[in-house]
Amino acid sequence: MSHAPRHREEVRKHRVIRVALVTLSAVLVVALTAGFFVYRHLEGNIEALDITDQLGDDRPQEIIQKDVEHKPLNILLLGSDTREGQSGHIGGDTPGLSDTTILLHLSAKRDRAYGVSIPRDLMIERPECERKDGSGADPGGLDQFNAAYAIGGPACTIKTVEAMSDVRINHFVVVDFNGFRSMVDALDGVPVCVPEEVNDDIGKIYLPAGSYEVKGQQALSYVRLRHGLSENGDIGRMKRQQTFLASMANKAISAGTLANPVRLYNFLDAATKSLTTDPGLASLKDLGGLAKQLQDIGLDKIQFLSIPFETYEPDPNRLALAPQADAIWDRLRHDDELSKRQSLGITTAAQDPSSVAEGDKGGQGGQGGQGGQGGTGSGTTKQDQRDEAARAAAAEANGLCA
Template sequence: MSAESTPEPGIPGTPGTNGPSRRGKGRRRKPRAARRKGLMITAWTAAGIVVLGGTGVGYVYFKLNGNLKSVDIDQALGTDRPEKADNGSQNILVLGSDTRSGSNKELGGGADDGTARSDTAMIVHVYEGHRKASVVSVPRDTLIDRPACTDTDGGSHPAASGVMFNSAYSTGGAACAVKTVESLTGIRMDHYLEVDFSGFQELIDELGGVEVTTTQDIEDPDSHLDLTAGTHRLTGEQALGLVRTRHGVGDGSDLGRIQLQQAFLKALLDQVKDIDLFGNPKRLYDLADTATDTVTTDSDLGSVNALLSFANGLKGIGASDMTMITMPVVYDPADPNRVLLEEAKAQQVWTALRNDRPIPKSATKGTATGEAKGVVS
């Protein structure tokens, strides 16, 4: 089955510190120098490459199918979840993990202990008709109340208050991350996609780099990044440095890094759409091989055919069809390296997505930004 003959189906159905939760608004203070780095998610791009690369027959099919890793989120979470939407929309939790083992140790730093953290999280809402989408980035440093959850191995994890959002993944993996997002938003996550440091870098290199324009010099030794203002074609290593940096631009916070990640994702999506991969079969296969070996999915997407169907339902969505925001938060006056949910504005976001409506601009007005918007395009 070639990509051209594929039909257009829809989308198929470090732990934080325990302590009291705090709320309030405050001015941003200078963050501490040593901070763990985030990861830009390219799972959408990976899925799109699978659409182009899946042949559906012979060795290639079985090789790509064998690459895929999946986790049974539904089995772990059971029935105590928000109801599925009946308005034709879909919600996908996309995570970037920084596993500190194997090839990721050099890229992510830290101990080679096999642990992983979700340094980047995006809630992707695909509207009815699958022609537009909204993306809500969830800051990893947000202090939340984490619900009790069961991981995919059957292990139980108690609830915790006033912990960082990314503690959910490091505590109980993908299932606990999904449980936490559903508890936070009241929205059912229909699918789960995850990509890691080394996979991200390999995908960018397989694509031949990504072109971006920076409006100022960006220098961050921690992320091995040194860019002058202007237009650059970033290698995988440079791209990873850009989406990990938090000291090179803005106010040095995770929020500024999120703004860079969102700008890079738009540039990446535009480039993938313009590449004629069918003219280079080897490159096409290499991209598909890397993409399927990079992503971890929920069990419903754990085969090439399912991922093909999923990606075909999204491939009409380009950068201009996406609205990207950061979950409404304010800086924590008690700790300059943490943020707190701005609950009233966040509810505007969740209500809009539940009703398959655009996110109102008022939902992000006056919230913390990170001050890096417009640095990269």
């Protein structure tokens, strides 16, 4: 009895297996090689800026909890319009102002994150800072908050925030607004709700009314809009920026982005090209670890609010910290959860941007736990009605959908 057919069949099977293994190995080599070059490319996009020497030694102390894996993190997020002379420069020929400043606090247990907006028009005592043009030290003094970035860049802004809050800043991230457009495009748009048509001839911004997704210049126009939508200029814009960032975080963390390799790569490429950070965050490993921690916290626990403020008496066009701000800084400093009253006006990353319930009036003297907007939540029908009326009024004042 001949065994040749069986032998030939076994040889053919082994040949097929060898071919499959060789093919698989080749695919893995290509994938790993491509992954290496992708990693190196993304890593090379990030610009690191070491400002340690400019911060000095006289800084707030960190409060580190025992028996907790992580320490609380405070990251200063800065939106910069410093790209003078480039096509599409959104700030004109400015000295490089920080148009958006958010203090992002991650709790030690990584069970909550607060993004606290600081108004650009806030009048503060700025400490002495090294000028970013290398011309020596600026003596500081009473000034508008966003002047700190124009004078001394991220280092001066951090010194200013630490001086007024006594909260230690661990890291900083500067996002170029031109790169911001690419990040939104990589997500294939971010949902917004515009309560009424915008025809802003001053800023050359035109937006239709309704709920839709914005991309490119339209997205940038939405977050930069100061006129024609809200009653309160920069204050309304700050609240809309919080809502937009919450919506953007929702889109970026959603399964549709994380499970789509092309979209995820495009987003990471755009994001890393837009970033300048301290060396402690200037790697994909560090940024990826931070993103993973935010994802684990959960969208409903990533919350945005504004530091309480009031009118600056010498100039009604400027703002001052309200007395209630001290309690917010204290909570962040000690890594404590905000109280129910302090949480009025919070926007979460899980919220639907087409129905944003603002708990504060967003105006002078009524911000985030200031002025008692929304009452005490007593549960009475009249109180509920007052709360709803306050939320609707705040949404209208800030140019948001009620």
